[in-house]
Amino acid sequence: MSVPRRPPAGNAGTCGTVLGFPRLGKTRPEHRGQPGSALLHPWDAGAGCPAVGGAGSGEAPSHFGALHPRQSRELCTPRSSEMRPLDLGSVGVRGRLPGAPANPLSPPQVDARAMARLLGYVDLTDSAFAAAVLSIAFNPLFWNVVARWEHKTRALSRALGSPHAACYCLGTVILLLNCVRSHCFTEAMKSQPKLAGLDCHWAYFLGLAILAIGTLFVVSSFLALGFIGTFLGDYFGILMEAKVTSFPFSVLDNPMYWGSTAVYLGWALMNASPAGLLLTAVVAISYTIAMLYEGPFTEEIYRQKQKGAKSK
Structure with missing residues (x-):
């Protein structure tokens, strides 16, 4: 060659x-x-x-x-x-690889369009949504403040003549507040758009099943505790003889609170409402905070009862 x-x-x-x-x-x-x-x-x-x-x-x-x-x-x-x-x-070299950040040393950026699309389903400035959030946060704050005030002063018992009457009065007010909260929750879902992925039969029936389970926990808790035990009778000095261990308390602690949360979750799924799902998270957070305050305080009440019984 x-x-x-x-x-x-x-x-x-x-x-x-x-x-x-x-x-x-x-x-x-x-x-x-x-x-x-x-x-x-x-x-x-x-x-x-x-x-x-x-x-x-x-x-x-x-x-x-x-x-x-x-x-x-x-x-x-x-x-x-x-x-x-x-x-x-x-x-x-002056360009960048497809999908790679402009600066390889900087963390990847979150897609703002995806976040905007997710938040676009819920209008946080809507008056109905704000009313629902306020009602959810107010209810446990109200009954905890009033019950502790009654435990320290016995003002309601003296004003109404007996601790039982005072407890029934507070329980009635709590029920009315819960009705207002449920109404605000429903109106907030109506004023917000639905999520297309949840607007189907399987999501509806799943929500219905969760709502039924939550209702079971709420009703069985009420039957096990009675009206006085459900609505903070121990804060009024009306103590139970023994701790309730039957169903649903044999399954989980605070079944009334978790059952109520499940009811709202099921209701939100049945309505395919992203606003309802967000409000359900607010309900769970508010109940969790309430349990952190109520649990130790209630245990201290019964601890003092045992000390008084031993001293006698």
């Missing part, structure tokens, strides 16, 4: 761009005014390039090894006066 001779020194071309970095010098006469031209001299595409082959030896240097002619053409292109980024296939 014949090896082409090296062209004369006066017409020899030099490597224009090596790995994306321009080399200074004269371009071949036929390539002037044609930056990036694909018409390459055989010596520009092979061993004649100083950056690829040896200095006039016609052989590739040892650190490059044997190069394919296509690779040589990518390494040696006609020189241009314009700086070009390193070619990494279809993406340059």
Whole structure:
């Protein structure tokens, strides 16, 4: 196989761009005014390039090894006066990989459009939604404040003549407040859009099942405790003889609160309401805070009762 001779020194071309970095010098006469031209001299595409082959030896240097002619053409292109980024296939260094952050050292950014789409289902500034949140947060705050005030002062018992009458009065007010809360909850769902993914039969029947289970816990708790035990009778000095351990208290603690939360969750699913789901989370949070305050205080009441019984 014949090896082409090296062209004369006066017409020899030099490597224009090596790995994306321009080399200074004269371009071949036929390539002037044609930056990036694909018409390459055989010596520009092979061993004649100083950056690829040896200095006039016609052989590739040892650190490059044997190069394919296509690779040589990518390494040696006609020189241009314009700086070009390193070619990494279809993406340059000045660009960025598809899906990658602009700064590889910075954490990935959260898609604002997805967040806006999620929050778009719930209007937090709606008056009905705000009324529902206020009613949910107010109810446990009200009965805890009033019950502790009664436990310390016995003001309601003296005003109404007996602790039983005072407890029935407070229980009635709590029931009315719960009705107002349920009404605000329903109106908030009506004023907000539905979630298309939940507006189907399976979600409706799932919500119905959860609502039925929650109602079971609420009703069975009321039957096990009675009206006085349900509505904070121990704060009025009306203590039970023993701790209730029958169903549903044998299944979980505070079944009245968790059953009420399940009722709201099922109601929200039946209405395919994202606002209802968010309000259900508010109900769960408010009940959790109430349990943190009520549990230790109630235990202290019965602890004092046991101490008084032992002293006698």
